Amino acid sequence: MSDFKQLGLSDSTLKVLEQIGFEKPTPIQEQAIPVLLKDEATDLVGLAQTGTGKTAAFGLPLVERVDDNDPSLQALIMAPTRELGQQTAQQLVAFSKGQKKLNVEVVYGGASIMDQIRALKRPTQIVVATPGRLLDLIKRRAIKLSNVKYVVLDEADEMLNMGFKEDIDEILSHTMEDRVTWLFSATMPREIKNIAKKYMNNPVEIAVNKESEVNTDISHQYVITKTSNKVPAVRRFLDIQPEMRGIMFCRTKRETQEIADDLGNLGYGVEALHGDLSQSQRDAVMRRFKQRSMQLLVATDVAARGIDVNDLTHVMHHKLPDQLESYTHRSGRTARAGRKGISLAFINPREVRQITMLERRVKVKFEQVQVPN
Numbered sequence: 001m002s003d004f005k006q007l008g009l010s011d012s013t014l015k016v017l018e019q020i021g022f023e024k025p026t027p028i029q030e031q032a033i034p035v036l037l038k039d040e041a042t043d044l045v046g047l048a049q050t051g052t053g054k055t056a057a058f059g060l061p062l063v064e065r066v067d068d069n070d071p072s073l074q075a076l077i078m079a080p081t082r083e084l085g086q087q088t089a090q091q092l093v094a095f096s097k098g099q100k101k102l103n104v105e106v107v108y109g110g111a112s113i114m115d116q117i118r119a120l121k122r123p124t125q126i127v128v129a130t131p132g133r134l135l136d137l138i139k140r141r142a143i144k145l146s147n148v149k150y151v152v153l154d155e156a157d158e159m160l161n162m163g164f165k166e167d168i169d170e171i172l173s174h175t176m177e178d179r180v181t182w183l184f185s186a187t188m189p190r191e192i193k194n195i196a197k198k199y200m201n202n203p204v205e206i207a208v209n210k211e212s213e214v215n216t217d218i219s220h221q222y223v224i225t226k227t228s229n230k231v232p233a234v235r236r237f238l239d240i241q242p243e244m245r246g247i248m249f250c251r252t253k254r255e256t257q258e259i260a261d262d263l264g265n266l267g268y269g270v271e272a273l274h275g276d277l278s279q280s281q282r283d284a285v286m287r288r289f290k291q292r293s294m295q296l297l298v299a300t301d302v303a304a305r306g307i308d309v310n311d312l313t314h315v316m317h318h319k320l321p322d323q324l325e326s327y328t329h330r331s332g333r334t335a336r337a338g339r340k341g342i343s344l345a346f347i348n349p350r351e352v353r354q355i356t357m358l359e360r361r362v363k364v365k366f367e368q369v370q371v372p373n
């Protein structure tokens with residue numbers, strides 16, 4: 001096992017990592033950090049799934065490379081949203097703490113541009129920015145890119161999805177020819193290849209565990225139905241597949257109980273599992289579920305967390321989870337141990353976009369199905 005020490009990071013960075021509790025590099029960090037620390041800086045394209053530590057993969061080398069004795073802006077990080085930008089800036093500050101005196105600013109749309117202009121008047125070595133606002137600031141001459149040596153396009157696929165392509169083009173035209181460019185993304189659509197070709201110079205390409213999380217035994221399906229029609233729709237699916245056994249995920253305890261009651265009152269083998277039940281009630285529900293005396297367990301994400309049942313044919317989503325990443329955890333309840341399974345989401349017409357986002361984010365393909373007659 002390689003650890004952070006082998007990657008060429010400075011002793012002071014290693015100390016910081018120890019303090020913030022990063023014990024072992026993630027695969028993208030393990031591969032990208034040594035490349036980005038090389039004396040002769042190179043361009044790089046790094047591909048890795050969401051949540052695999054891409055920020056530190058570029059952030060640690062960046063903090064080492066930026067000169068804190070030089071007050072000029074040396075690094076520019078573009079991010080798709082305010083939240084992602086703020087998170088990145090926070091991590092950079094944490095990485096530099098106690099070893100370098102760096103000033104990191106975050107700028108984004110939807111907030112006072114005057115405040116941001118004022119903040120940028122202070123010596124600032126690193127700016128994290130959403131493309132639209134950054135372009136505004138460039139046009140108002142509130143930011144000078146002439147000393148920028150490092151440009152990071154973070155979450156590049158998301159930025160393109162949000163329509164920032166032209167802004168990015170224009171921003172890059174304001175930076176120096178001899179800058180280095182690091183691009184990080186969860187996916188590699190053609191537009192990203194185009195950006196790499198157009199703006200990067202023989203980039204090193206690193207791709208780790210693409211699609212490793214995807215269980216190909218799961219068929220991902222969705223049904224479009226009005227919220228008020230969801231229970232009748234679920235009934236149809238239960239009717240035509242009496243041998244089905246599954247979990248239906250709901251977002252709230254109340255919803256969980258109501259749906260289980262509605263279906264139970266209609267004579268279906270359905271029960272609820274959520275945090276308002278006592279421990280003994282929960283144990284009894286789980287016992288009946290395992291003994292197959294019910295067809296469908298209706299549960300909240302939290303209550304279902306510890307459930308270990310191997311032969312579920314279906315996972316249903318009464319609503320998609322707030323955190324799209326939870327979709328993987330939910331759907332992973334079916335198709336275990338080499339069996340096939342179906343993950344079926346009930347969505348209302350306004351939520352179709354979430355399916356597209358899920359396809360991108362979790363890298364699965366969905367098939368639209370109809371409510372059986």
Ligand code: ADP
Pocket residue numbers: 021022023024025026029048049050051052053054055056
């Ligand atoms: P990505 O950009 O790939 O989606 P992030 O860089 O946002 O992922 O990292 C996700 C989370 O993992 C963050 O909370 C980060 O602090 C944490 N993290 C990153 N690298 C490590 C590591 N080597 N050890 C422990 N936690 C880490």
Ligand code: MG
Pocket residue numbers: 054055154155
């Ligand atoms: Mg990221």
